[in-house]
Amino acid sequence: MGRRKNELNGRELDIVAQPVTRAILMFDDALGIFLDDAKRKGLRDFTIVYYRREINYFRNYLAREEKSLLIHEVVRQDVDEYVEYMQQVSGLKNGTINAKLRAIRALFHFLYENKYIAKNPMDKYSLLRERAGNIETFTVKQLQALLNAPDRRTFTGQRDYTFMLLLLETGIRLNEATGILIEDVKLSEGLIFIRQTKNHFHRYVPIQAKMREQLKRYIQIRGTSECNHLFVTIDDTPMSRGALQKIVGQYGKKAGVKGVRCSPHTLRHTFAKMSVMNGAGIFELQKILGHSTMEMVRTYVNLYSSEVYEKHKDFSPLNNL
Numbered sequence: 001m002g003r004r005k006n007e008l009n010g011r012e013l014d015i016v017a018q019p020v021t022r023a024i025l026m027f028d029d030a031l032g033i034f035l036d037d038a039k040r041k042g043l044r045d046f047t048i049v050y051y052r053r054e055i056n057y058f059r060n061y062l063a064r065e066e067k068s069l070l071i072h073e074v075v076r077q078d079v080d081e082y083v084e085y086m087q088q089v090s091g092l093k094n095g096t097i098n099a100k101l102r103a104i105r106a107l108f109h110f111l112y113e114n115k116y117i118a119k120n121p122m123d124k125y126s127l128l129r130e131r132a133g134n135i136e137t138f139t140v141k142q143l144q145a146l147l148n149a150p151d152r153r154t155f156t157g158q159r160d161y162t163f164m165l166l167l168l169e170t171g172i173r174l175n176e177a178t179g180i181l182i183e184d185v186k187l188s189e190g191l192i193f194i195r196q197t198k199n200h201f202h203r204y205v206p207i208q209a210k211m212r213e214q215l216k217r218y219i220q221i222r223g224t225s226e227c228n229h230l231f232v233t234i235d236d237t238p239m240s241r242g243a244l245q246k247i248v249g250q251y252g253k254k255a256g257v258k259g260v261r262c263s264p265h266t267l268r269h270t271f272a273k274m275s276v277m278n279g280a281g282i283f284e285l286q287k288i289l290g291h292s293t294m295e296m297v298r299t300y301v302n303l304y305s306s307e308v309y310e311k312h313k314d315f316s317p318l319n320n321l
Helices: 010-017 027-040 045-064 076-088 094-113 140-148 155-170 174-178 209-222 241-255 264-277 282-289 295-304 307-315
Strands: 191-194 203-206
Touching: 027 045, 027 094, 045 076, 045 094, 076 094, 140 155, 140 241, 155 174, 155 209, 155 241, 155 264, 174 241, 174 264, 203 282, 241 264, 264 282, 264 295, 282 295
Parallel strands: none
Antiparallel strands: 191 203
16 A cells, blocks of 8 residues: 655645534434433423424425435535525425524534534524514404303303403513413412523413402413413313313304414403503513513503503694695
8 A cells, every 4th residue: 555645735734723622413412412401491381392393293204305314514505595494395484494403503502512514404594574564463353252151150151261361461471371370379479489481580470350269260260270370171180281271272163263363372462462551661571571672562562552552642743734
């Protein structure tokens, strides 16, 4: 073979310049490491399920297209082609695609930061532009139909009515409602402690007389139980997030509510809309809704504040014509 040259050639120098990864990882192993780290950090179960689901969609796409499942061989072009597939074949909206891209981005950022890969294919990857549309909310008539739909002569009817009324009264998220314990309901103080929050900042939300009366009624009917969650099944087990999520849709269908998505989040948007129209300030709204920034709160105010429309009567240019 002859003697090796001591001086490295160009290809060998490229190898030297590259960071050394800890191991050659298969996609599934890399995902497992990422999810284990997420659990150690105390991320919400819902967030971990979201990461696993969306990243697995990407993994299955790679396998279907016969692309490499070695994690360090996944390149930016693979992501670009996945986006094209979601747009053209699956027909997904940009907002849905962005939700999937955020999960993939979180995976590769973690792997790169922890030196499992030498190059991050998602580095500075731009999300798709989303067209800002109107936020869906219920009308007063739709709300009345929705809240009249449960059979309040039954335990489940009382529970479901209380749940929907609470979402409308406070604007809390579905996941936050799932985590409420009996001890979190402070009827005498007119407050509910929200522990299972999106940003890990616990907060109190206020409730008024009608909500306090209904909660008192429901808690009396619920009775004592080994389960300490506020919302329970007829078997005295905690209501799961999935079970609570279906409630609004089921009663929306029963009540014949059409033209709007019947979901817990629509009740949250409706709370925000009605609060703004009734004069709520952005700081009060931000605190109650639990937003970490003002961005979404300003969106509500811009959409629903009646102040601008009222003042327009005074400054309309047509007044002088």
